[in-house]
Amino acid sequence: QQPVQSPQAVILREGEDAVINCSSSKALYSVHWYRQKHGEAPVFLMILLKGGEQKGHEKISASFNEKKQQSSLYLTASQLSYSGTYFCGTEMGSNFGNEKLTFGTGTRLTIIP
Amino acid sequence: DAGITQSPRYKITETGRQVTLMCHQTWSHSYMFWYRQDLGHGLRLIYYSAAADITDKGEVPDGYVVSRSKTENFPLTLESATRSQTSVYFCASSDDRGGRTGELFFGEGSRLTVL
Numbered sequence: 001q002q003p004v005q006s007p008q009a010v011i012l013r014e015g016e017d018a019v020i021n022c023s024s025s026k027a028l029y030s031v032h033w034y035r036q037k038h039g040e041a042p043v044f045l046m047i048l049l050k051g052g053e054q055k056g057h058e059k060i061s062a063s064f065n066e067k068k069q070q071s072s073l074y075l076t077a078s079q080l081s082y083s084g085t086y087f088c089g090t091e092m093g094s095n096f097g098n099e100k101l102t103f104g105t106g107t108r109l110t111i112i113p
Numbered sequence: 114d115a116g117i118t119q120s121p122r123y124k125i126t127e128t129g130r131q132v133t134l135m136c137h138q139t140w141s142h143s144y145m146f147w148y149r150q151d152l153g154h155g156l157r158l159i160y161y162s163a164a165a166d167i168t169d170k171g172e173v174p175d176g177y178v179v180s181r182s183k184t185e186n187f188p189l190t191l192e193s194a195t196r197s198q199t200s201v202y203f204c205a206s207s208d209d210r211g212g213r214t215g216e217l218f219f220g221e222g223s224r225l226t227v228l
Contacts, residue, residue: 002155002172030213041203041219042156087155091214100171101214103148105155 136204
């Protein structure tokens with residue numbers, strides 16, 4: 001089942017912060033985050049496993065709330081290079097060994113100078 | 114060079130024709146995937162493979178056929194192309210994390226137009 005992302009699009013000025021949310025109605029094992037620039041392939045950002053962990057990558061971090069089946073991606077002090085479409089992908093908590101990563105429809109982030 | 118490559122990068126075909134999109138990876142990753150990307154739908158899984166000779170359907174498998182006789186290759190065939198299959202197709206691979214999906218490495222994509 002496809003996760004729901006919000007917002008669908010956001011425009012920020014350089015240096016501002018952004019939060020992108022991803023939620024599922026099913027119990028999750030993991031949440032994956034990817035960024036895709038226009039005309040390019042998606043690029044991996046991070047994986048969060050159930051357990052409520054928070055991970056970071058420079059000024060991009062994420063959290064995973066297992067109880068709410070939600071994940072949030074935090075971009076602080078945004079840079080022009082952060083522009084792109086962000087996708088979350090989710091793996092269900094059941095049927096171990098036969099899981100498929102299902103992606104949301106994406107959040108388009110535009111950073112303006 | 115190491116990596117994952119797709120061919121062709123661009124293809125225009127006509128309704129009813131057979132089309133094969135090729136995917137080759139040099140990492141010996143166990144898992145390989147085919148996604149299609151359409152505006153408003155994000156990335157949707159067509160088929161995936163956990164190992165050579167093991168394939169399984171994803172969310173949108175109808176109209177597509179895959180095979181995986183060798184670990185490094187995962188071709189996707191549209192047996193009789195339809196206009197609704199106009200899309201950008203991404204192949205991806207990942208290592209085996211105990212049956213779970215690891216980091217996906219995507220190819221550059223194949224843009225297919227069906228007239």
